Amino acid sequence: MTVPGPDDLEDIQGLIYSAWLDHPHAGFLFARLGDDPAAARGWLDTVRRLVTPAVRHRRRLHGRLQVALSPTGLAALGVPGDVIAMMAPEATAGMAARRRVLADTPADAWELGGPGDRLDALVMVYTRDAETLAGELAAQRHALVAAGAQVHADELGSPIGQREHFGFADGLSQPFIAGVHPRPRPGEDPIPVGEIVLGYPNAYGRLPMTPIWGDFDLGRNGSYLVFRKLAQDVAGLWRWVADHARRLAAGDPAMADYLTELLAAKLIGRWPSGAPLTLAPDRDDRSLAAPERRNCFGYLEHDRDGLRCPISAHIRRANPRDARGGSADDSQTVVGRHAVLLARLGAALTALRAGFEFIQQTWLANPGFLGLHCEPDPLLGGAAGQGHFTIPADPIRLRLTGVPTVVTNRGGGYFFLPSLSALARIAAGP
Amino acid sequence: MTQNQLTHVVDVRPGRFRLATLWLVLAAIDIAARVHAVRGQLGGITAIHFARWVIVRDRRPVQPRRHRLVFFSNYDGSWESYLGEFIDRAASGLTAVWSNTVGFPATRHLVLAGARDEESFKQWTREHQLPTQVWWSGVPDATVQNIRDDVWIRQQLSRGLPDHELETWLGKL
Numbered sequence: 001m002t003v004p005g006p007d008d009l010e011d012i013q014g015l016i017y018s019a020w021l022d023h024p025h026a027g028f029l030f031a032r033l034g035d036d037p038a039a040a041r042g043w044l045d046t047v048r049r050l051v052t053p054a055v056r057h058r059r060r061l062h063g064r065l066q067v068a069l070s071p072t073g074l075a076a077l078g079v080p081g082d083v084i085a086m087m088a089p090e091a092t093a094g095m096a097a098r099r100r101v102l103a104d105t106p107a108d109a110w111e112l113g114g115p116g117d118r119l120d121a122l123v124m125v126y127t128r129d130a131e132t133l134a135g136e137l138a139a140q141r142h143a144l145v146a147a148g149a150q151v152h153a154d155e156l157g158s159p160i161g162q163r164e165h166f167g168f169a170d171g172l173s174q175p176f177i178a179g180v181h182p183r184p185r186p187g188e189d190p191i192p193v194g195e196i197v198l199g200y201p202n203a204y205g206r207l208p209m210t211p212i213w214g215d216f217d218l219g220r221n222g223s224y225l226v227f228r229k230l231a232q233d234v235a236g237l238w239r240w241v242a243d244h245a246r247r248l249a250a251g252d253p254a255m256a257d258y259l260t261e262l263l264a265a266k267l268i269g270r271w272p273s274g275a276p277l278t279l280a281p282d283r284d285d286r287s288l289a290a291p292e293r294r295n296c297f298g299y300l301e302h303d304r305d306g307l308r309c310p311i312s313a314h315i316r317r318a319n320p321r322d323a324r325g326g327s328a329d330d331s332q333t334v335v336g337r338h339a340v341l342l343a344r345l346g347a348a349l350t351a352l353r354a355g356f357e358f359i360q361q362t363w364l365a366n367p368g369f370l371g372l373h374c375e376p377d378p379l380l381g382g383a384a385g386q387g388h389f390t391i392p393a394d395p396i397r398l399r400l401t402g403v404p405t406v407v408t409n410r411g412g413g414y415f416f417l418p419s420l421s422a423l424a425r426i427a428a429g430p
Numbered sequence: 431m432t433q434n435q436l437t438h439v440v441d442v443r444p445g446r447f448r449l450a451t452l453w454l455v456l457a458a459i460d461i462a463a464r465v466h467a468v469r470g471q472l473g474g475i476t477a478i479h480f481a482r483w484v485i486v487r488d489r490r491p492v493q494p495r496r497h498r499l500v501f502f503s504n505y506d507g508s509w510e511s512y513l514g515e516f517i518d519r520a521a522s523g524l525t526a527v528w529s530n531t532v533g534f535p536a537t538r539h540l541v542l543a544g545a546r547d548e549e550s551f552k553q554w555t556r557e558h559q560l561p562t563q564v565w566w567s568g569v570p571d572a573t574v575q576n577i578r579d580d581v582w583i584r585q586q587l588s589r590g591l592p593d594h595e596l597e598t599w600l601g602k603l
Contacts, residue, residue, distance in 0.1 A: 089556075100431070101508070204548045305601060325476070334514065353510055361508040368432045368506055368573035396600050 002201055003179025003193055004221070009054045011221045011419045015066045015124070016197060016349055017054035017180055019171070019342065023064050023126035025133040026157035028227070028347075029140055030112060030413075033120040034148020037078035038429070043147035044077060045427035047123065047140070053420055054180065063136055064126040067423065068225045068415035070094075073120030077426050083218065086211040090352040091224060091414045101357050103365035103382035104409050112152065112229050112411030119413040121149070122227060124347070155229065165232045166264075166406075169274030172294050173319055175339040187295030191336050196349055197223050203337045208351065213425065221419030223349045226340070226356045228412040237406040238264070244400050263400070266391050267378045269313030270294075276315070281308040299323035306392040311370055314379050317363045325370060338362075352414055379407050432573060433479065434509065435565040438501040440558040441532040442485065449485070449497055452530040456483055459523060474519035476574055477512060479504040479567070483527065499531050504565065506573040513552050533557070 004012060014020070033040040044067075052064040069077070071084050071092045090098060096107035096114060107114045123140050127133040137154050144151050164170040175191045176184040179200075184190055194202035198210045199220030210219030238260070245259035261284075265271045271284035278297045279288045288294060300322045303309055309316050320335055322328035338358045340350035350356045363369055364377040367387065376382060378389050382405070391398040418426065442449055463472065472478045481503040488496050505512045516524055529537035535550040569577065579602055586599050 103431075206547070206549060209549060209553075330518075334518070337514070358508065358510045362511040366432070366507050367571070368576060371573070371575040371579060373573075373576050374432075374571055392601065395597065396603060 004054075004197070004200070006055075008221055009180075011421050012054040012180070012197065013066050013222075013417050013420065014052035014054050014059065014064060015225075015417065016177075016223055016341070020064045020126040023128055025127045025130050027125045027133050027137045028155040028157070029121075029123040029125075029137060029144065030119050030152040030155065031121045031123070031144045031149040032118045032151075033073060033076040034150075035076075036148055037076060039147045040077050040149070041427050041429050043143055043149070044423060046143060048420065048423040048427055051420055051423065062127065062132055065136070065140075066124040066417065068122040068124070068227075068417045069426070070119055070121070070413055070415045072118050074416070074426065076120050078430055079213065079218075079426060080430065083211050083213045086209065087219075087416065088209070088224060088352050088414075090357060091416060095226075095413050098357065101361050102409075103360070103376070105382075107411070110409075110411030112155075112227075113413040114411060117411075119415075122225075122413075122415050163272070165234050166237055166268075167234075168268050168270060168272050169289060171342045172270070172274050172289075173315065175336075175341055177341070185295065186292045187297070189332065189336060191339050195337065195339055195351060195355070196341055197221060202351075203333075216422075216425050218418065218422045218425065219416075220422070222422055223417045224352050224355075225415040225417045226348045226350060226352065226412070227415065228347075229410040231408045231410050233404070233406045233408070236404050237267075240402075240404050240406075241267070248398075263391075266310055266313060267389065269309045269315035277309040277313070278303040297321075298328065300328050307394065310389070310391050312372055312375050312378065312389055314364075314377055317369055317377050318359060320363065320370070323370075349417065378403050432571050433504055433506055433567055434512075435562040436501070436503045436505065436509070436512070437560045437562045438555065438558050439560055440499055440528070440534075441488065442497040442499050443530055443532055444494060444496055448530045452485065452499065452527065455526045455530070456485070459483075459527070471574075472520075473523050475512075475515045477506040477515060479506070479574060499528075504567060506575075510552075513555060517548055517551065 009017075020026075047065075047067055050060070050065045051067055052059050071087055074084050075081065084092065094113070095102070096110070099107065110117070113119045121144070123144070125133060125136045125140065127136060141151050174188070175196070176188040177193055177196055178190040179193050180197070192201055192203050194200035194208060198208055199217065200207070202208055210217055212218065241263045242256070242260045245263055246256045248259055249256035261272075265277055265284075270276050271280060271289075273284050273286045274289035274294050275285045276288065276294060276297055278299060279285075279293070298321050299309065299316065304323065306316070316323070320331065322331045324331040324334055338355055340348040340355050340359065342348050348356060360380070364380045365382055367374045367376045367381075369375070372390065374387060375390060376387050378387075381387060387403045389400045389403050391400070442452060472481060482501070484500045486498050486500055488498050525537055528534045533554055535547040535554060572580075583599065583602055586595070591599055
């Protein structure tokens, strides 16, 4: 079976199918489960019946709910250690231990998942309005506490519009999973289900490693989930950009305004509307931000040297498309093996090492990305004022120095998003 | 972090045949590398600064006496990316070397399968890796690509550039 069948879609958690953008209010509860595995399993057995699957007809009317568990959470629920050891080693090590790979700040100051802060369970609630969200979160918190868990303060996702905090359209370029998502948009290449969901062949045509409990495949129809709590310094980004723009405009205020917007777009690789610089090099063009056009481009043909979208621009580093080096086909094959499915600002479904960690380490935080020198990603590269940003231009490039840290990691964790049947199996106990 | 280091130690399969095969394969790679890999790439991989295999006698008191194969490499970027390049571009050569060692994913005809079995190959590599306690790099901030670009920029400068090539040269700065 290379794609999920109808039964599998009832088994797969809905977050893999949709980011629930029609439920813009999102809240996240992070819990450390209590010492009594039976009580924790009692909680799981109740909450698992509320979990939203990928199929439409099994969804509740008033909201969406997903449950993810970390390896420590599985242990607290009584899953044997030798089963947990079959999970991805990065998940077992935990995000805080992967600091060197992720170019993260020391975990001591993290608000989530730092030393001694065990994140066992993550309950994700999505609703259409803030009141329903508050009610649902309170009910879920009560159920956790009643089972002996300690729960962090509510983490609320700001109601999702189409823009992230810096003011740019976000989440525009998502992998299309054959057999799970209904149909690809233009410019979206399908990736095999096995790149995101366990139990199906990946891009190498092989089944990814999975934890097996007795004769039950705990991994099948599940996915790994990365949660990051990121602080964005909005004023800091725009101040830095405006300072450079003023300097370059040499006293022309209208030019300074234009350059402020242009330089910020160069950092991102898209204009605020989402129109890609490779298609719209000089000014924002909303028509190119439409879903059927915004991903219809590669870099090799018209923008090989980055004169439109710089090599170091955030979207070009996070998804080099056809321009990772080598031929266009080679590049797209490799890029297709390293995908994350963004579920909301801060949360993504992905293979941990081949997906999230690969993109962060090899493309974003790598100061030598594709021939660049000492130049990590301007947003997520962790340069801390040491890096610069090169904008290729004719006849000679413009180099902006002292890129400030505008995104800071405040914590997070690696979780597993089990299938509905795996949640039932875990709740049934050893 | 621009460069990383990999140190890997694994037992050679017992018997003289395996040791001889390994020696022959390494000798062949050594010759090929001296001829072909002098322009900033090794077997199609552009991220390798240095790679070295050494056969060492196992001094541990085990019977029968055997050898171990040590692999050192200084490379650009991430482990995951480096191993991915191994699989995509150099699987035959690497399989020819490591199929003579213990625990390597199943191989056919010396060079087939083996390193192409992605997850098993990475798992096997991880199991035999040692933490690198110290390594030295003369240019820790530079990738192989950076060095090639720098050499090219300098060479063109001393050659005296015609106007139409000046554009390309300026673009590399």
